[in-house]
Amino acid sequence: MDSFWDNIFRQTDETSVHTLLREIPLFDELSRGELSAVESILHRREYDPGEILFRQGNPGVGMYIIQEGTIEIVYEPTDDTLATLSNGDFFGELALLNETPRSATAVARTESVLYGLFRPDLLGLVERDPSLGVQLLLRMSQVISERLIQTNEQVQELRERLHEGASDGENSSDGTDELAG
Amino acid sequence: MPQAEDERSMTALLRDFLRRIRGLLFLGGVGVLFYFLQGIAQLLLVATLIAYLLNPLVSRLQVHVSRTNATLLVFGLLILTLVGGGILLGPVVQEQIQDVEERTDVARITKVVGQVDQRLSAMSRSIGGREVTIQEDLNQKVDHWTTGLVDMAPNLLGIVTNVVLVPFMAIFLLRDGPRIKRGLIRFVPNRYFEFSLEALHKIDIQLGNYFRGLVLEISIIAVLSTGVLWILDVPAFVLVGLLAGITTVIPYAGSLLGGSIGVLIELATPGGMSTAALVLLAFLAIQIADEAFIQPLVFARAVDLHPLEVLIAVWIAAQFFGVVGMVLAIPVTSAGKVVISEGAALIQQYQFS
Numbered sequence: 001m002d003s004f005w006d007n008i009f010r011q012t013d014e015t016s017v018h019t020l021l022r023e024i025p026l027f028d029e030l031s032r033g034e035l036s037a038v039e040s041i042l043h044r045r046e047y048d049p050g051e052i053l054f055r056q057g058n059p060g061v062g063m064y065i066i067q068e069g070t071i072e073i074v075y076e077p078t079d080d081t082l083a084t085l086s087n088g089d090f091f092g093e094l095a096l097l098n099e100t101p102r103s104a105t106a107v108a109r110t111e112s113v114l115y116g117l118f119r120p121d122l123l124g125l126v127e128r129d130p131s132l133g134v135q136l137l138l139r140m141s142q143v144i145s146e147r148l149i150q151t152n153e154q155v156q157e158l159r160e161r162l163h164e165g166a167s168d169g170e171n172s173s174d175g176t177d178e179l180a181g
Numbered sequence: 182m183p184q185a186e187d188e189r190s191m192t193a194l195l196r197d198f199l200r201r202i203r204g205l206l207f208l209g210g211v212g213v214l215f216y217f218l219q220g221i222a223q224l225l226l227v228a229t230l231i232a233y234l235l236n237p238l239v240s241r242l243q244v245h246v247s248r249t250n251a252t253l254l255v256f257g258l259l260i261l262t263l264v265g266g267g268i269l270l271g272p273v274v275q276e277q278i279q280d281v282e283e284r285t286d287v288a289r290i291t292k293v294v295g296q297v298d299q300r301l302s303a304m305s306r307s308i309g310g311r312e313v314t315i316q317e318d319l320n321q322k323v324d325h326w327t328t329g330l331v332d333m334a335p336n337l338l339g340i341v342t343n344v345v346l347v348p349f350m351a352i353f354l355l356r357d358g359p360r361i362k363r364g365l366i367r368f369v370p371n372r373y374f375e376f377s378l379e380a381l382h383k384i385d386i387q388l389g390n391y392f393r394g395l396v397l398e399i400s401i402i403a404v405l406s407t408g409v410l411w412i413l414d415v416p417a418f419v420l421v422g423l424l425a426g427i428t429t430v431i432p433y434a435g436s437l438l439g440g441s442i443g444v445l446i447e448l449a450t451p452g453g454m455s456t457a458a459l460v461l462l463a464f465l466a467i468q469i470a471d472e473a474f475i476q477p478l479v480f481a482r483a484v485d486l487h488p489l490e491v492l493i494a495v496w497i498a499a500q501f502f503g504v505v506g507m508v509l510a511i512p513v514t515s516a517g518k519v520v521i522s523e524g525a526a527l528i529q530q531y532q533f534s
Contacts, residue, residue, distance in 0.1 A: 043367075043374075052372070059379060118378050120378065120379075
């Protein structure tokens with residue numbers, strides 16, 4: 001019966017998906033069997049250039065892994081491109097943990113093939129296989145904490161630059177006062 | 182370069198067109214199949230309901246064994262329970278039917294119905310109406326049912342086939358359900374993909390709660406009714422209790438309708454008038470208890486149906502699918518209502534490009 005549905009809804013060969021998943025930090029420590037379990041809940045989607053994956057403000061449902069193509073993450077009010085992602089990159093992983101709305105819009109810039117991993121499927125997997133679930137959630141928290149550290153460093157850097165800018169401004173205004181005096 | 186870009190966009194356009202055509206063909210095929218194979222559609226509906234109810238058990242077992250083994254294990258347990266229940270309850274029910282036959286005074290019923298006929302006819306004539314012939318109508322109905330039962334004999338093979346087909350379909354749906362769902366989602370256009378996933382998930386939770394609540398409600402009412410009927414010493418208390426439980430799916434008057442069989446049995450028994458009144462009161466109390474306490478307790482979120490919706494649903498289902506349709510009408514209508522309300526609530530949250 002397996003082959004029956006596989007023939008009707010054939011997607012792609014298992015090996016290439018495994019190779020793709022192994023490149024993602026969330027899944028790099030999983031065994032072959034565990035990767036198959038993750039692969040069984042992935043959704044393969046194909047996008048044309050200009051097609052929107054999700055819109056800013058829409059409910060966040062899950063993350064995407066790019067197998068092929070280029071995806072732009074755009075902040076809608078200003079149309080600023082926040083990031084350009086390509087083969088092997090992944091995004092939207094926060095939506096796996098939180099039901100918060102999408103913070104930006106994702107647009108396909110070229111013909112793209114992506115794999116989507118969605119919260120309801122992930123929660124189902126955690127329920128069915130708690131040990132795999134713990135591994136996945138642990139890796140996810142590691143990835144998110146690494147990103148948080150990077151963000152903190154960037155905030156710190158910006159704060160320092162802001163301070164430097166403010167003190168430069170004060171110094172220059174002091175100079176002007178002196179000249180005026 | 183522009184020519185290459187044009188070619189690429191044409192290919193994309195063609196691929197998108199083919200993808201949509203494929204999706205439409207699939208949906209159209211399913212629709213045509215349901216229209217022409219109404220019999221199979223009924224079986225599929227029953228099998229889907231069974232698979233849906235058993236899915237949480239299979240998912241839990243899947244932690245320890247493969248999905249195939251989990252499905253077979255759950256089905257094995259279900260068959261064992263049904264066979265065990267049949268062996269235990271079969272002789273009791275048979276004995277109770279015989280008891281009803283022995284206690285029923287046919288001559289008395291004929292006499293009472295004859296008297297009612299005469300009274301009503303006299304009243305009807307006084308206002309210029311026709312003669313009332315309840316007795317004749319009843320005889321015709323009984324003849325019709327008996328002939329129907331005799332006619333059913335050649336179709337026995339069909340019934341047996343259905344009894345085998347439904348569990349087979351249910352096993353298939355249960356085992357491959359997640360794969361079928363994932364395969365079907367592939368046909369959803371990209372712009373509605375996330376919305377569909379979210380909607381399916383929310384509908385799944387609501388429907389799961391509803392159907393599991395329904396099974397619990399049926400069980401509670403069946404046990405309660407059987408107990409009450411046993412205390413009141415009504416013949417065929419197990420059969421009537423089970424019937425009252427099953428008819429609970431019809432809101433507002435379900436268990437009362439099922440329990441009315443108990444009232445009729447008591448009315449047909451000499452000296453059973455006072456017990457009949459007690460049985461009627463007991464089922465009124467059960468109906469009120471069901472509406473006031475049991476339903477709010479077992480349904481995580483009640484699927485409220487307006488009395489008019491109930492009537493229309495039962496009538497339409499009876500027209501197209503007969504008795505099976507009548508029993509399934511309310512759960513299917515409730516499921517439809519959940520699908521529409523959850524879908525509508527989600528549409529407001531999404532903006533489609």
